[in-house]
Amino acid sequence: MLNLTDEQLLAQALSGDEEAFTVLYRRRQGAIFRFALHMSGSSQVAEEVTQDVFVFLLQRGRDFDPNRGALGAYLFGVARNYVRRALERSYSEALLNSPADEEEESLVTEDDPADTIAQRQTSTALWKAVLSLPEHYREAVVLCDLQELSYAAAAEALGCAIGTIRSRLHRAHDMLGKKLKHSAAAPGHVSRVTARFAS
């Protein structure tokens, strides 16, 4: 079962094979969850989106056409739509709760050595910068830079041309560079993580 491709697993799952569905879910849920997490900054939204994506796959999985692209890209495309809906629904709440702050705690683990404080600080600042990007730039950054999808796969997931992905990434990297410079230059910029470790 583990050797089967995504498409074969989907076909078996849609014919009622629970094990095939479980294998497919376990193979793909991590990437979908992380995509939603990086896009929204909230693990709650990410879980909700992951569940919605696989429910959608159960209900409309027969609409998937393997000739038009890989199942992975298809799932990212579905997840993107659910993330959008979730963000529209809870946009104001998400802004008020500052999702990156909420998830910042999760970046700290007990076994982290002290010399990675700066690295975590950079990660937090970068995540906040990514979350502040306009949505179509954020999608490109999350898919290509954080999920390490190829340009072609990202273009398939987002339903646009490869050149569009390339230009969005180029622009997004410029914006991220400026945001990081700005946040680093801010006089009172002390990360909560840094403050915690300093105390």
Added chain:
Amino acid sequence: MTCREFKHAAASLSLWELVRSDNQPMFDHAVECAGCAVWLDERQMLAAGMQALRAHTAGRQASPHVEQALLRRFRQQTFEAGKPVAKHRSAPIAFRLSRFFEVGAYAAAAAAIVVGLFVGVRLLERHSATGAAQSQPVPAATEPVQQVQTAVSASRQEGDARPEVSVKREAAVHSVSRNVRNGYSSAATPTADDPDYVALMFCDPLICSSDAQVVRMELPVAGGSDRDAQTQVADVVVGDDGLVRAMRIVN
């Protein structure tokens, strides 16, 4: 390598490819050019940050509750269906509504055509009736025209030496001038404002911008021997060029 070539080469690479790239000419250029070196540094820092963020979130995944909920859903789904999972509604409500509105649109178009035809026929009838009225001869106009022209020319020749011809100027009557503008047609279709005015033949019609004046005159009747005894009062419409355009016999 120029800065432009450097940017072009760098733009074709992803962030990871840029960091791992062994494009020596590109790095050589960065050593020589301070601006491109800063740009490359920024990209490398960004790549390092991305790598760190990715490493920190690499282990994150959905909780087991999600899997359990999905499996419950899966069992319900297969139990309920026992057939292809994807269900398509046969005819969504929007589609059924669109059929209803389609019929309505056809009915509205047909009604519009019928109304258009009716209005067109009525307009044609009115137009033909007006044309027939215009084409009728104006026998009463011919004689007074000659009389007025004769009288006006006579009064011009005699000047003020003829006290019996009293000329009384009245204020311009716009309704008259408006109706006289079209020459013969206005005479043929007298209105309630000036039922007795007769447009003179072979004269220019009054134009919108021209001023017309109505002049009350005592006109000698042509052919009479005793002028004082045979005069007739008439209202004469005089254009701004001094020519008479229409007239009305008062008594």
